[in-house]
Amino acid sequence: MKFWLPLFGVLLLLAACADDKKEAWQESEFFESGSFRMLGIKDKVGFIYDREILPFTANQPNKYMWHFWGDEDVLKGDIKVTAAFEEEPEQKIEILYDKIGFLSAHNGADYHIPSIMELPQVGMWKLEVYLDDKIFDTIYVEVM
Secondary structure (H helix, E strand, O other): OOOHHHHHHHHHHHHHHHHHOOOOOOOOEEEEEOOEEEEEEOOOEEEEOOOOOOOOOOOOOEEEEEEEOOOOOOOOOOEEEEEEEOOEEEEEEEEEEEOOOOEOOEOOEOEEEEEEEOOOOOEEEEEEEEEOOEEEEEEEEEEO
């Protein structure tokens, strides 16, 4: 009986911790491509962004050039980016939609697409990138 009591306590603690687990939101990595600094996932997807030069500022639209790496058969279809605020992750807003598709290689990437993006609040945001209605990847950005 003495053996089961501590084991039961450990199991309860583990179960409680599992319920409290929250997705860790931290800004994605910065990387260089061509002569530009980008935020995203190196050799997959990112957009030109340098926080020191021009921070991503709440309620201020700005131009951002998206870059994609990969095969033509994967990088096709409509491009959509939704954004969720860390404090309200279940509420998503669409910040980019392009039916035209990709442009040619640019800045070391296989394809690129220009955009204007704006986010309404200061804090951490999760950007989900969709290609042809399938999730491609996720980028996190800190909005000032």
